[in-house]
Amino acid sequence: MGLKNIYKDGKPYLKSKNYAAMVHQATNTLTVRDRKDHGRRRRVIQQGLSDSTLRAFEPYMYEIINRFCDRMIQTVEEEHQARECGQSHNALENQKWNTSRNMSEWCNYLAFDLMATFIFSGKYNMLEREQYRYVVQCIEQSNIRVSSILQAPILKAFRIDKILFPRAIVARNMFLGFVGKLLRDTKKNDRSQRKDLFEMLSHAKDPESGNGFTPEEIVAESVTLVVAGADTSATAMAAIFFYLSRNPDAYARAAAEVRSTFDSVEDIQGGAKLNSCRYLRACIDEAMRMSPSVGQTLAREVPVGGAVVDGDFIPGGCDVGVPIYAIHHKEDIYSDPFNYNPERWMVEKEGASQQVSDMYAAYNPFSVGPRSCMGKGVALVEMMATFAVVLFRMDFKMADTDTAGGKPGSVYGRHRASEYQLRDHITSAKEGPMLRFRPRIVKPAVA
Incomplete structure (x- = not known):
């Protein structure tokens, strides 16, 4: 299939020239086109994404995840203290649900706190403080411009983007101001006791050349x-x-599964017990199949002389690619592709049918091949840990005000109420879902 031909076969495909639109001051692993340079960068960064780095980060990760849960149920506990006695059990249980939360916003705050801590040991605490929350909005607004010039570089070449996207330009400048502060904070903080990614990249060397990153490259990659x-x-x-x-x-x-695997929230940590939660992992995989964070085509340039892609000859110099969202919803690969069905991932790969093998081969929310996402391991650890803690500590349900799904009668693609609606701006822009939370109710054992 095209996915294998373009991304996996070892052919000398380069990233599309259009990725130059994403370069600010220095190229990074995401934008660099040269395969040799990309390999060097990847080998250095992979040292910073080692198991030892993740283990050092784990206590801080769980602290942040529990802080997220505290925020989700904070008003529930406050309101519960003020309730009057004498109400029926059902009425009391219903009142324990808090007011709705916009999860696109709260997941932004959680993820940024996690990554800023993992990479810079930064404590910007978006979960509890509003001071820096503008940063995630700046990123989303800036991506609208960048995604457009990625498709039409002429917009940047003739400065048309400044006319079309004035808000994105302002957002970009605000974000760059925050980056300056982040780097200043990082340099002045005592780093002797922390093994964050920035510190690791400052000392890591490419095992093949013996060279490390320049200061500019460390900043760009981080x-x-x-x-x-x-x-x-x-x-x-x-x-x-x-x-x-x-x-x-x-x-x-x-x-x-989570509540029967762990005895307490403190018991939740990386390792065999968390990895044994196969159905939780299936739920995560199925959500990323249905609504991938990057759903667009990751364009590659066909090498000189041309190449055969999925049985068709494509001349050299053309851009080709496989849209992640499209292949994740191909009916001949995924049965009932618009139905959320975690059970499809509970089938073992070993000795599986061709249909199952094709399903796993087509699944690529982190892309595939030598330029796939290097942070895949970190992301999966964070998601497994987050939802294990969430499901252990809390219950949640959809709020009546939620509109994150499609709307029947809308244009094709926006009509499925059961599908989380995203907008493609390099990464996916989102809104909602609106959820209500309450502390997990543990029913007493029957004598």
Whole structure:
């Protein structure tokens, strides 16, 4: 298939020239076209994404995730203290649900806090403080411009983008101002006791050449990782919340799995027990299939002399690619592709049918091949940990005011009420879902 031909076969495809539109001051692993340079950068960054770095980050990760849960149920606890006695059990249970939360916003804050801590040991605490929340809005607004010039570089070449996207230009400048502060804070903080990614990249060497990153490259790679990592993880988390809140059977099974696996919230940590939650992982995978954080075509330039893609010859110099959203919804690969069905991922790959093998081969929310997302491991650890803690500590349900799904009667593609609606701006822009939370109710055992 085209996915294998373009991204996996080892052909000398380069990233499209259009990615130059995303370069600010220095190229990074996302935008660099040269394969040798990309390989060098990737080998250095992978050292910073080691198991030891993740283990050092884990206590801070769970602290942030629990802070997120505290915010989700904070008003519930406050209101519960003020309730009058004498109400029926059912009425009291209903009142424990808090006011609705916009999960696109809260997942943005959670993901940014996680990535800023992992990469810079930064404590901007968007979950509890509004001071820096404008940053995630700046990223989303700036992406509208960048996604347009990625498709039409002429807009930037003739400065037309400044006319078409004035708000995005302002947002970009505000974000760059924040980046300056972030780097100043990072340099002045005591870094002797922390093993964050920025510190690791400052000392890591390419095992093949013996060279490390220049200061400019460290900044470019670190900022790209925190922005891309936070944005995509936030979208994935919001999608998981959306689909679990609308699919009660999947929600109940995932919650039961987590609550029977762990004895306490403190018991939740990376390792064999968390990895044993296969249905939770299936729920995560299915949400990313349905609503991938990056759904567009990751364009590649056909090498000189041309190449055969999915049986067709394509001349050299053309841009080709496979849209992630499209292949994730191909009916001959995924049965009932617009139905959220985590059970499809509970089938073992080993010895599976061709249909199952094709399903796994086509699944690529992090892309595939030598230029796939290097942060995949970090993202999956964060998502598994987040939803294990959430399902252990809380219950949640869709709010009456939620409109994050499609609307019957809308234009094709926006008409499915059961599908989380995203907008493609390089990464996916989102709104909602609106959910209500309450502390998990543990029913006493029957004597």
